[in-house]
Amino acid sequence: MAYQKIVKKIPVEKRDKLSDKLLNFVLKSKKEGEMPSGLANTILSKWQRGPLTTEEGLAALLEAAVLLESEKTMEFLEQELQLAAVAKAIKEAE
Amino acid sequence: MVKFGIEFVPQEAYWKTIYYAIQAEKRGFDNLWITDHYNNRNVYVTLTAAAIYTKKIVLGPGVTNPYLINPVMTAQSIASLDELAPGRVVLGIGAGDKTTLAATGVEMRKPLTAVVETIEIFRRMMERKRVTFEGQVFKAVGTKFNFKPKGQIPIYVGAQGPKMLETAGKIGDGVLINASHPKDVDYAVDRVKKGVSEAGKKLTDVDVTAYASFSVHKQEEKAAKAAVPVAAFIVAGSPNVILERHDVDLKEADKIRAALKAGDFGQAFGSVSPEMIEAFSVCGTPDLCIEKINRLLKAGISQFVVGSPIGPNVRKSIDLISETIIPHFKK
Numbered sequence: 001m002a003y004q005k006i007v008k009k010i011p012v013e014k015r016d017k018l019s020d021k022l023l024n025f026v027l028k029s030k031k032e033g034e035m036p037s038g039l040a041n042t043i044l045s046k047w048q049r050g051p052l053t054t055e056e057g058l059a060a061l062l063e064a065a066v067l068l069e070s071e072k073t074m075e076f077l078e079q080e081l082q083l084a085a086v087a088k089a090i091k092e093a094e
Numbered sequence: 095m096v097k098f099g100i101e102f103v104p105q106e107a108y109w110k111t112i113y114y115a116i117q118a119e120k121r122g123f124d125n126l127w128i129t130d131h132y133n134n135r136n137v138y139v140t141l142t143a144a145a146i147y148t149k150k151i152v153l154g155p156g157v158t159n160p161y162l163i164n165p166v167m168t169a170q171s172i173a174s175l176d177e178l179a180p181g182r183v184v185l186g187i188g189a190g191d192k193t194t195l196a197a198t199g200v201e202m203r204k205p206l207t208a209v210v211e212t213i214e215i216f217r218r219m220m221e222r223k224r225v226t227f228e229g230q231v232f233k234a235v236g237t238k239f240n241f242k243p244k245g246q247i248p249i250y251v252g253a254q255g256p257k258m259l260e261t262a263g264k265i266g267d268g269v270l271i272n273a274s275h276p277k278d279v280d281y282a283v284d285r286v287k288k289g290v291s292e293a294g295k296k297l298t299d300v301d302v303t304a305y306a307s308f309s310v311h312k313q314e315e316k317a318a319k320a321a322v323p324v325a326a327f328i329v330a331g332s333p334n335v336i337l338e339r340h341d342v343d344l345k346e347a348d349k350i351r352a353a354l355k356a357g358d359f360g361q362a363f364g365s366v367s368p369e370m371i372e373a374f375s376v377c378g379t380p381d382l383c384i385e386k387i388n389r390l391l392k393a394g395i396s397q398f399v400v401g402s403p404i405g406p407n408v409r410k411s412i413d414l415i416s417e418t419i420i421p422h423f424k425k
Contacts, residue, residue, distance in 0.1 A: 008264065023409060024407070024409070027110055027113065027408070027409055028407075032106060032107040032109075032110065033107070035107065035109060037109075040107070040108075041109075043112065043113070044109060044112055045117065045147075045148050047113060047116050047117075048116050048147050048148075088151035
């Protein structure tokens with residue numbers, strides 16, 4: 001739920017780039033065992049229905065990326081996308 | 095029109111493989127093949143998940159073997175999967191891999207006979223007959239399902255040696271040729287043709303499939319680098335007759351075998367030459383890959399399977415194949 005609120009703060013024009021990067025983090029993560037199967041199934045369901053750039057898809061992907069590759073995700077949000085407010089909201093939600 | 099298949103080795107978490115399976119379906123692949131080795135995730139669990147999350151891609155084990163999974167249980171698994179994904183399930187069956195089987199203490203006894211008997215038992219089980227079968231390798235004693243299998247399942251035979259290739263042509267609905275180079279595919283298709291003609295069929299009755307190690311990237315060097323580990327394992331596992339067909343120095347091949355056995359991957363991968371990559375993979379930029387696939391089409395294949403490693407970044411490579419390679423052949 002928290003992530004669904006958080007993604008609303010992400011400007012639409014930055015969502016494609018964010019989704020692409022988060023997918024790389026998640027799919028290349030060596031910490032795959034830390035992915036809860038419920039969250040994995042949610043991502044697969046959203047992906048089956050459409051691109052993971054929708055608010056719901058992005059929320060699930062962001063949650064997974066923070067779980068698996070927290071440092072890289074935060075760095076990307078803050079430095080590449082200049083979304084410090086989003087990074088802050090994630091830290092507060094954790 | 096040529097079909098495009100994609101192979102995944104379920105060595106990573108199920109959700110990664112299924113993510114790519116969904117992507118492959120969205121990007122226009124026709125077939126999804128999941129490998130079956132005891133040391134990876136279970137093939138049928140992976141296929142079940144893939145069946146749930148996809149709608150039209152044809153899927154099946156590529157390939158399972160009759161030694162670790164009894165033919166009756168293969169029939170049961172495939173029939174159950176076919177309930178979940180009616181009309182889009184196929185069976186890929188081969189003799190298995192000697193090294194992997196040895197690790198489980200299972201002997202690869204009479205591989206050709208084992209595959210032939212498996213297909214016989216499988217087909218009869220799928221017809222919901224009570225099967226009594228006394229083979230040289232397998233037996234069935236009044237074996238029958240309590241449920242009615244939905245349909246006829248196309249059987250693809252994984253083959254490399256001449257006898258298995260002929261048998262695949264003779265009794266298979268498809269053949270999975272483990273090869274990437276026209277020299278090997280030419281040889282294999284000739285053997286398949288022999289089997290096909292002995293059975294009074296046409297080559298077009300059989301889905302002749304090149305199951306290739308594949309790597310694509312916009313930069314040729316990056317594609318080649320990703321292909322190195324797979325090429326090393328193929329060289330190590332290939333009989334000398336195949337290595338000689340490609341002028342691979344047998345001493346170099348021995349060096350790779352020894353290094354892999356010792357777990358020295360740096361040494362093994364470092365010994366892989368560009369010629370080995372060329373012989374044992376379809377690899378390069380999209381244009382180069384198109385050229386190489388074209389040569390395999392001329393040899394007579396009707397399906398091209400994009401196998402491991404697919405590329406340095408699997409997700410990006412699937413997109414690249416979909417944007418550049420598949421449209422070239424399906425326009």
